[in-house]
Amino acid sequence: MREYTFKPAPIRKEQTWAIKDGHLMRRGGASALDLAAVSSASWNTVSYRGTRSAWLHLKSDQGVTKIECNDQGGGREAFFALVHAVLLELDRLQPDLGVAKGYSAPWRIALFVLGIAGTLLGLFLIFAGVTNMTGRGSIEAGIAGLAMVVLLFPVAWTCRPNLKAQTYPARDMAREIASLSGAPMPDPQSDPGEA
Numbered sequence: 001m002r003e004y005t006f007k008p009a010p011i012r013k014e015q016t017w018a019i020k021d022g023h024l025m026r027r028g029g030a031s032a033l034d035l036a037a038v039s040s041a042s043w044n045t046v047s048y049r050g051t052r053s054a055w056l057h058l059k060s061d062q063g064v065t066k067i068e069c070n071d072q073g074g075g076r077e078a079f080f081a082l083v084h085a086v087l088l089e090l091d092r093l094q095p096d097l098g099v100a101k102g103y104s105a106p107w108r109i110a111l112f113v114l115g116i117a118g119t120l121l122g123l124f125l126i127f128a129g130v131t132n133m134t135g136r137g138s139i140e141a142g143i144a145g146l147a148m149v150v151l152l153f154p155v156a157w158t159c160r161p162n163l164k165a166q167t168y169p170a171r172d173m174a175r176e177i178a179s180l181s182g183a184p185m186p187d188p189q190s191d192p193g194e195a
Contacts, residue, residue: 001018001019001020002018002019002085003016003017003018003027004016004017004018004075004078004079004081004082004085005017005075005078006069006075006076006078006079006082007069007075008068008069008070008079009068009069009070014075015027016028017067017082019035019085019086019089020032022034022035022036022089022093023035024058024065024086024089031062033058033060033062033065034060035058035086035089035090035093035094036093036094037060037061037062038058038059038060038090038094038097039059039060039061040058040059040097040100041056041057041058041059041090041097041098041099041100041170042056042057042099042100042101042102042165043055043056043057043083043099043100043101043173043177044101044102045180051070051071052070052071053068053069053070053071054068054069054070054079054080054083054180055067055068055069056068056083056086056087058086067079067082067083067086080177080178080180083177084174084177084178087099087170087171087173087174087177088170088171088174090170091169091170091171091174094170095169095170097170098167098168098169098170099167099168099169099170099173100165100166100167101165101166101167101168101173102165102166107159108159108160108161108163108165109159109161111155111156111159112155112156112159112160112161114152114155114156115152115153115154115155115156115157115159116156118148118151118152118155118156119148119149119152119153119156121145121148122144122145122146122147122148122149122152122153123145123149124145125141125142125144125145125148126141126142126145126146126149127145128141128142128145129141129142129143129145130142
């Protein structure tokens with residue numbers, strides 16, 4: 001059994017995970033997650049101000065198991081190796097289970113609301129600039145409004161609630177994880193050493 005140890009973020013404690021007999025376990029965590037009982041999985045990675053955050057969420061009857069890490073934590077390679085191993089195990093146990101890529105539903109709704117609110121404010125600023133409601137600064141108001149519409153309408157459009165996340169086979173997502181990490185991913189069955 002290989003263990004994967006990493007620190008999800010600078011202010012969080014180090015975590016040690018392992019996969020054994022089709023179960024995902026976290027040292028000091030709750031009960032083990034039976035990967036055959038996972039009903040949905042989602043993967044996402046986001047960069048903000050030079051820091052990349054990534055997470056894999058596994059939903060089952062037990063709730064949502066979250067495997068998360070950012071570049072400021074420690075053990076990034078172990079995090080990606082764990083996600084890779086989990087995806088390969090999911091592919092073995094549930095080959096028909098698709099892994100959603102992108103924001104989860106609550107995040108998409110929040111971004112949709114933000115995008116709509118920003119677009120409406122931008123349209124109001126354009127209107128205020130065109131009708132000279134502001135008196136002085138009508139050109140600046142129009143330009144700011146146009147910038148808001150151009151930047152925030154695409155956010156609302158790509159996160160609209162009726163849009164379903166794209167799903168991919170777990171094996172394809174495992175290949176993508178291997179390319180993101182930049183390091184070769186070992187077969188979890190062939191490497192019994194600790195990370």
